[in-house]
Amino acid sequence: MGANTETTRRETLAEGIGALVLAFATSPAEADENAVVPSTYRASDEALADTSDQALVKRLPGFSNDDADVNGIRLHFVQGGSGQPLFLLGGGGQTWWQFHKIMPDLAKHFRVIVVDIRGQGSSGKPATGYDKKTMADDIRSLAQHLGYKRIYIAGHDIGAMVAYSFAANYPDETQRVALLDVPHPFEGFQQISILPPPGAYDLSNPNHPPHPWWFALNQVSDLPEKLLQGRMNILLNWMFDYLARDKTAISPFDRAVYIAAYEAPGAISANTRWYQTFGQDIEDLKHYGKLKTPVLGLGGISYSFLAEFLSKYAESATLIELKNTGHWVAEERPGETTAALVKFFQ
Template sequence: MGEVLSDAELARSLDGGFVSGHADVNGTRLHYVTGGHGRPLVLLGGWPQTWWEFHKIMPPLAEHHQVIAVDLRGMGGSGKPAHGYDKKTMAADILELVRHLGHDRVDIAGHDIGGMVAYAFAANHPAHTRRIALLDIAHPDERFYAYSLLPRPGRQQVDGDIHAGPGRFLWWFAFNQVPGLPERLLAGRSRDLIDWMCDYLIKDPGSISDRDRDIYAHAYATPDAVRAGNAWYRAFGQDIADEKTYGRVTAPLLGLGGGEGGHMLLQAVLPDKGTDVEVVLVPDSGHYIPEEQPEIVVEHLTRFFV
């Protein structure tokens, strides 16, 4: 793994006057990167990445928005407390952060775990949510209990090779439930996991560069970082229970899905989750759509967050 710049250096490397900061909120410490001018737009990333997953889309979005890219509780430069990884608590983290930054009502977009937190934000804090976009993910619900521990022949594998089959076999949902073991296996070897995940869930592996992968691997290099990232998955049971208490999101809701199953998932799930829902296919993309198709993502977010 090559030398990795600090978050402050990475922020300064982006056009748009981006700066790195920290705030103590809701019993933890959150790292964020902000830049640009206009209505606030919060960006929340996912596992196993950091705020840096938005680096291709932040400068163009900053032409019309004050962009606030956040490391979630447990991610990157943010604190890694023992508890609080249910998405309702993490949404409260974000509410306190945006208030700390002087905002009361925000647009919010989330990818992967960040999308789950964005949805929980809109469901629990509707007065503070103007519009919401979910990138290739929906909030945990009862569907999660139906995911198979074995890949289905002909659907998720071909001749025993899960890379050759259509769809995604979400083995890491189970792996990340195991307490203690992932930290011991992955500490100091996180680049192997980063490469596997990127290559498995991406249309063009070159969309996430060697440098980007080093940044993510560095963020998950320690046992504490692995433990905190896994905690987002271990909280799914609580997230599913919480979701049952939510009404339909009333803020306009945009779903952007990749062509490897994300679009079909959002089409099937989101119409029942909101009162004003639009789902769009991002072509030629896998799961990591902000990095795979940044121009298309910027186009849709710009016209949606008007």
């Protein structure tokens, strides 16, 4: 592909993303000129910017984009800094960019390797392999490819599930592990009610209990793709706000990055497969036993759920609750998240 074609493609993509953000932002105001539009939905010059990995990494001096063919899949990762290797794994609705606020400070202490997990961002999106045990093997293969025998590993959301599985399956290769706001799938997942608890959708209450209805939606084959293709901006903007205590923490530009990633071919299907393997993940957990590797549980909105899991499945757990924090801990509380990770891993 020629340079002019690539430039045109990026400009077209940016215009499309901007149109989605603008349409979602301005439709209420068009109906009522006095209506208040949440600032997080307003279109901006940043929302029209280049959201490619090549452009994003330029915002983080000292970091570089890389790819590796490992475990039968191509993984994209961003790395920088020096010291002991610290792998960061992200989660649903996002890409490696979700750690951009904490990467520079972590890089002062560690060699930071931020991975787009299987099915995420610029990594491969095969039809199979989304159980967390296989995804943990992806990370092990990448670590070996980079020459690391033992690593620190931290994950958020789906990435936290993979991080726990890594430590459970490869304890001799795991120095320490941190789970951010989400546990590995366990029997507690089977107790989540399809009906919401009282006040779950009272968005005027910043401390409303979360209700993860999307766990069920993503179990249905083919339906999410049909419902969401071309509409992921609606779902992602809703989820970023629903699971946040600080709705400004994920900016319009950040949202544009994630919307572009999840409009890519195969992205929605890959997203569903992370959830469709929860049953297998729960079965795999039964064979792991209690985790002996030291683990940090850093929780916001899901702290109690994470604490319940670690009380049953970890022998040595350090628990930290970030008060008045939603699900997006690295974006909502970057300073506290960085400090907790540096203290735990050093």
